[in-house]
Amino acid sequence: MWGDIKINGFTDGDTILIMNKPWTETEVWKNESQYLVWLRGQFRKIWMDFVPKNEFLNESCNPVSFEEKALHGLHPRTKTAGKCVFCKKVFGKSKLQVDHKIPAGSMLVYNEAPKYLLRLLCSKDNMQLTCKPCHDIKSYADKHQMTFEDAEKEKQAIAFGKWAADRQKDYIQSVLGLKLNEVSNAKARRQAYRESLD
Numbered sequence: 153m154w155g156d157i158k159i160n161g162f163t164d165g166d167t168i169l170i171m172n173k174p175w176t177e178t179e180v181w182k183n184e185s186q187y188l189v190w191l192r193g194q195f196r197k198i199w200m201d202f203v204p205k206n207e208f209l210n211e212s213c214n215p216v217s218f219e220e221k222a223l224h225g226l227h228p229r230t231k232t233a234g235k236c237v238f239c240k241k242v243f244g245k246s247k248l249q250v251d252h253k254i255p256a257g258s259m260l261v262y263n264e265a266p267k268y269l270l271r272l273l274c275s276k277d278n279m280q281l282t283c284k285p286c287h288d289i290k291s292y293a294d295k296h297q298m299t300f301e302d303a304e305k306e307k308q309a310i311a312f313g314k315w316a317a318d319r320q321k322d323y324i325q326s327v328l329g330l331k332l333n334e335v336s337n338a339k340a341r342r343q344a345y346r347e348s349l350d
């Protein structure tokens with residue numbers, strides 16, 4: 153099961169010995185995609201513990217005074233806080249996350265793993281501080297290759313799509329001023345809501 157595999161992105165002649173198909177060597181994983189689910193989880197754990205990432209988080213947060221806590225609505229026990237790069241609001245350190253400015257991208261096939269890992273464990277220059285809601289929007293934007301603003305609207309439209317149908321219809325009529333026969337089904341209602349955000 154060992155073989156020479158050339159990995160895209162490495163310079164010519166660099167060949168790395170990697171195990172071809174680990175998922176075939178055990179019953180635990182049925183196929184490559186199940187293996188990749190496991191591997192992504194393992195990589196995420198490495199990122200969670202990644203020392204430069206945790207240093208960046210600590211370095212980006214500052215002690216907060218009693219007055220600052222009151223001003224920003226922080227929990228009384230908050231010791232240090234930092235500012236989300238997207239919404240510019242101040243959060244306690246425990247509510248902040250570290251985002252990749254240039255995203256780590258995806259790992260859809262096994263031989264993308266080395267490149268993915270190297271991009272994931274990036275330098276501090278590529279890190280930025282975000283709150284959880286903004287991080288979710290940024291991740292959605294990265295995944296779907298759209299702007300942060302569009303991703304924010306898409307996510308709002310997704311949330312609208314989860315409302316009960318009656319509530320959606322009510323909103324469509326009373327807020328958007330549309331007739332219900334113009335938006336006959338759930339997809340059309342969501343579309344109308346999404347367009348109203350532009």
Ligand SMILES: [Zn+2]
Binds near residue numbers: 238240241
């Ligand atoms: Zn934010």
